[in-house]
Amino acid sequence: MRLPQIAVKNPVFTLMFFLALMIFGVVSLTMLPRDILPDVEYPAITVVTVYPGASASEVEEQVTKQLENQLSSVTNLKKVSSKSKENVSFISLEFDWNTNLDEASNDTRDKLELVKKDLPSSAHSPAIIKVNSSMVPVIIYNVSAKESYNSLDQILEEKMTDRLKRVKGVGNFIIIGQKEREIKVEVDPYRLQAYQLNMATIAQALKTENMTVPGGNIDLGLNELAVRVPGEFTSTADIENLVISSFNGKIVRLSDVASVRDDYKDKDEITKSFKEKSVVIMVQKQSGANTLEVASAVKKEIALIQKTLPKDVIINQAIDSSVLVSHSIKNVSSTIWYAAFFVIFVVIFFMRDVKNSLIIILTIPFSLVVAFIYMFVAGFSINIFSMMALAIALGMVVDNAIVVLENITRHIENGARPQEAAIFGTAEMGMAISGSTLTTIVVFLPMVFMGGVVGILFKQLAQIASVTLIGSLFTALTLTPMLASRLIKPIQEQKKTHGKLFTFFEKIFVQTENKYKKWLDWSVKHRKTVIYSSIGLFFITLGLGMTVGTNYIPDFDAGDLMVSVELPVGTTLSETERVAGLVEDIFLEEIPKKDMLSHYSIIGQTEKGVLSIMSFKEGKNAFTIGSKIVIPDYRDYSSAEVADRISKRVALIPEIEKFSMSGGSMLGKAMLGNKKPIDIKVMGTDFDKMNETALKIEKALVRYGKLSNISNTIDPGKMELQVIIDRDKARELGINAAMVGLSVRQSIYGVEATQYKEDGEEFNVLIRYAPEYRNNIEAIGDILIPTLTGQSVALRSFAEIVEAKGALEIKHESQQRIIYVSADLKDVSLGTAVKEVKKEISKIDIPDGVIVDFGGQYEEQQESFKSLIMLFALGILLVYMVMASQFGSMKDPFIIMFAVPLSIIGVIWAFLATGETLSVTTFIGIIMLVGVVVNNGIVLVDYTNLLRARGRSLMNAVVEAGHSRLRPVLMTALTTILGMLPMATSNGMGSEMWKPMAITMIGGLLISTMITLVLVPVIYTVINRKGA
Secondary structure, three states: OOOOOOOOHHHHHHHHHHHHHHHHHHHHHHOOEOOOOOOOEEEEEEEEEEEEOOOOOHHHHHHHHHHHHHOOOOOOEEEEEEEEEEOOOEEEEOOOOOOHHHHHHHHHOOOOOHHHHHHHOOOOEEEEEEEEEEHHOOOOEEEEOOOHHHHHHHHHHHHHHHHOOOOOEEEEEEEEEOOOOOEEEEEEEHHHHOOOOOOHHHHHHHHHOOOOOEEEEEEEEOOOOEEEEEOOOOOHHHOOOOOEEOOOEEEEEEEHHEEEEEEEEOOEEEEEEOOEEEEEEEEEOOOOOOHHHHHHHHHHHHHHHHHHHHOOOOEEEEEEEHHHHHHHHHHHHHHHHHHHHHHHHHHHHHHOOOOHHHHHHHHOOOOOOHHHHHHHEEEEEEEEHHHHHHHHHHHHHHHHHHHHHHHHHHHOOOOOHHEEEHHOOOHHHHHHHHHHHHHHHHHHHHHOOOOOOHHHHHHHHHHHHHHHHHHHHEEEEHHHHHHHHHOOOOOOOOOOOOHHHHHHHHHHHHHHHHHHHHHHHHHHHHHHHHHHHHHHHOOOOOOOOHOOOOOOOOOOOEEEEEEEEEOOOOOOHHHHHHHHHHHHHHEEEEEEOHHEEEEEEEEOOOOHHHHHHHOOOOOEEEEEEEEEEEOOHHHOOOOOHHHHHHHHHHOOOOOEEOOOOOEHHHHHHHHHHOOOOOEEEEOOOHHHHHHHHHHHHHHHHHHHOOEEEEEOOOOOOOOEEEEEOOOHHHHHOOOOOHHHHHHHHHOOOOOOEEEEEOOEEEEEEEEEHHHHHHHHHHOOOOOOOEEEOOOOOEHHHHHEEEEEEEEOOOEEEOOEEEEEEEEOOOOOOOHHHHHHHHHHHHHOOOOOOOOOOOEHHHHHHHHHHHHHHHHHHHHHHHHHHHHHHOOOOOHHHHHOOOHHHHHHHHHHHHOOOOOOOEEEEHHHHHHHHHHHHHHHHHHEEEEEEEHHHHOOOOOHOOOOHHHHHHHHHHHHHHHHHHHHHHHHHHOOOOHHHHHHHHHHHHHHHHHHHHHHHHHHHHHHHHHHHHHO
């Protein structure tokens, strides 16, 4: 190995190279974006189609089914699910992970073009929405006003949104609760009948009279003039005076049959901030933009905008995700600093020499800057997972330098000159530390190919940790020997005496080594006792491990409290608003005023269903109320505790039919696709049997007693009026069903006939019956239907209007109707809950033709665990292959691999001691342990082989290797364990993500190190005794 020789003989070059590395690393660090999570692009596309005025059944039949049939053939499609509601259709296309969503979007767009002609003419064009992390609002504002409330739409557009669009990194806005100007033409049907007119006539007149017609050009010889006939409306008076027909020789104007009002669009949505009506503005960032920079720039611009607004217009910040980002990064950064302190302390404690300690400590910054450079080149951000990688690697990066320096020091103590000792000592350990580093890296690398949200989240962790370890290996092979050759004096020049502290600790180390040597000597002589005891301990612990629960990905406490409430179907918007006020009072009473940062409520349903895309409940009978409280660092209670108190009081409100309360992180739930832990799917073709089964399952979940927010998606239906046409009478009158449907729709829902332009803006002109006629059942029968002969007849003359029950919301999966029964966990692990729920469901008699299956987080967990088990097995295989290549032997790696099951003992005991469960996070920790715990065994076996090659007997070589390598083994183990200790004890923002992993690795390393120091040498003697 020539690398140490080049570094030692060219000290200036080596020093300059590492200084340059440091400069590039620092520059890269300053340019890295900050975010809470890696850029997650969930492999899903949502197709939203608005069909104004349509019922859920009409949306399903005329829009959703048409689109589903066509979209089911999109390439790489994994699952199609849909939701049909009043006015809007949602179709979710879920793809295989690693699918190129740009290509998938193009394919989806092509399929939509083929089916557009089959959609109703009044349905809007389907919109494609890609689901990614940039959809989560960076910052949300509530804008409230008193005198200026009715003009907020104009104020916001002119003075706020236009300016915010120019802020660097800002992507899109979602505005809820904003008033929209609209010209309302409200028709008197009886006057309309008296003049023998119909709605279509008025709509056509408005459309044809509101246009500018180009008349061509006049050639005047030297120049040319365009002729133009301006015909657009310039005021509402123009609309009122519009001539629509003539009757008995007299002109009939629009004002003769209708009233014209410059008003606001009727909306079924109400937004409030601290119980005051407001407009909600959600600011989204561009994909890849720096969350902290975007939020900071937006806040600065808002401060300037506020000064330009009327005094009664107040902008309140509701949610600021940059706070979550900055505090999470701050917390994990502080754990890194504490980890660095502990690692440095261990190094100084063992080395007890300033120069030697400095040589090892310098490995830390130089390894980290290599990681920063890689992160910049790879386009990564500083987020929880990238920082976790650095924190995990921090305790390992000094391991190689410790082993190298310890060997160099031993050669110098034996009389070698520092330069020779540096080259020879490093080269001697080069293959060993390269092998131990590679065993750790090969465990990380398969994570790069892992799919799902787990792969997205942990991919960066694996790459950054691997690069950091490669950096530490390179540093140990170059900078460490170079500094050792310059800073460590020959043995002849070193002081013969040491301080009292040095002597005291040296005495302790020597005593520990001697006791360990005696214990190891006894162990190799009583091999069967040690082996059987270890096997017994392993199986006893494995038995205890069966009681450990399983979970998916831990949620974290970001201070988000939210309740989604549904009242009985048919509840008016005003009544829903009243009940929402009662729930708001509970929030304001239960949450300490000093801790509440914001409070909001969203009542009703948005026109285009934008809240449904973000998994909010929508409908005139539904509302969502939420509050943002201070981060965990500044309070002594959890969000879940407050949520539980609020939930108990909300349950006492008699008007509430069902609700779901949560406390934690909106972002965390969005990351998991807003899927419930327990989500049972009931599928079939017989709706009655499906409903009956779903209700039985819901009762089973209630009986279990350890679940909360139990609900089902059985469609309760909604009362509606149906127009039953007598087709024989209709044919006689020259009327068809399409004409009836169009006329009824124009009369009740209305028709946007044209656009009214003013100051460069366009406003809809909506025609429909006046409220006293369209909201009157009797008056509906008087709706005039045009016939093919040009006459108009009343609807009641050929049709009957009856009350019936229609659908409210219809869900599909794989193009068939589905019912979900879902629940949240309450003081129980996901695995345990599903196990018990399955027992309860097994008692239910499931009818023929009904299929019951588990979805939600449990389904995702099972898929992730399958991948992780494969990674675990692959990690073990790769580690074995690396060690076999390193040792040139098949049996030496087999001996070392005994450290892996021993680490499981430590993991299980750590779980039992701390109450942790086997989750995706802890499973990743176990996989990483495979590559870490074998390192101590590599050092022991490698040195034992070296001693045997020098002529030592088997027993003597085993005992001497253990005695000689005890210090570096303990030192490397302690630096790794203490390096992760701050992560394991952290309780700040985001700690829920890294704490379980740290506990897993500490438990595994602690126990495996203790037992490996005894069991690996014993197994070595058993396997090699024939050749001794």
